[in-house]
Amino acid sequence: MSSIYEPTGHTDASPVVRQVLRSDAMRVVLAVAELGSVRSAANAVGLTPSAVSKQLRRMEEQLGRQLFVRSHKGLVPNAEGEALADFARRFLSLAGEVGDRFGRELVTGHVRLGITDDVGLARMPELMRRCAAVHPGLRIALKVAYSSELLESTRSRSFDLAILSDGGAGLPADAIRLQPEPLVWAVLYSHMV
Known part of the structure; x- marks a missing residue:
């Protein structure tokens, strides 16, 4: 039975789909699809390459389908990977809009x-x-x-x-020191004593 809290026209999402629809998972899929390598994607999303590989493997296992094909160019999304990357792009765009509107x-x-x-x-x-x-x-x-x-x-x-x-003197007790700044004097060589 569906409720008003589910996406229109869709039945209750399985735990697998709920796991995949996490913003960190979507970022990984999109980064790998757009950048073509685990290392580049890892740098882009701030994870280690092994964490990105593990997340991709877990996602493919949970969905029961392969998303990327290894080639001489790196990782290339197959049709399923392209479809998921497109969903990820839209998902992250909407998440960004929500964050912009309500997040701060x-x-x-x-x-x-x-x-x-x-x-x-x-x-x-x-x-x-x-x-x-x-x-x-x-x-x-x-x-x-x-x-x-x-x-x-x-x-x-x-x-x-x-x-x-x-x-160094005369500052109020509640003053906060932001950063030390060295004091230097610059003099023309001809003016040195």
Whole structure:
């Protein structure tokens, strides 16, 4: 007996089909079909080649049919493999749409960010673009200032966040050190003492 929770026009999926319809299994099938080798597919999906081979063998055993043929070019999907790769492509596309729509919490609001020009001002436009893509509801007001001004503005709550290079003193107790940056001096050879 089918229920409203099953795909339209299909009977209850067997445990074998449920096992195959896992996104990691679909990624492996699609990667092998498109890239033609276990090693390339393993690199693409972040698994070892032996794990990819094992997953392919298990899938072929569970489905009771061969999906790929070995040739001088590597692994080539047969008709069944092509059909499954096509299903995998559509399955992963739909899974991606669900993730895009529901997978991340919508962050909204306004953040006042202060930075010093020596703390990556050149990288800020790209970081701001990436942040806007991930959190389109978040607005960031950016101000470039001296470290001393940023510290004072953070203490007085004029900024929500400040990224600065510190002199080692005067940082608030809740400051987080992001990364050490070596300080170097560059001088023309002719000016050396």
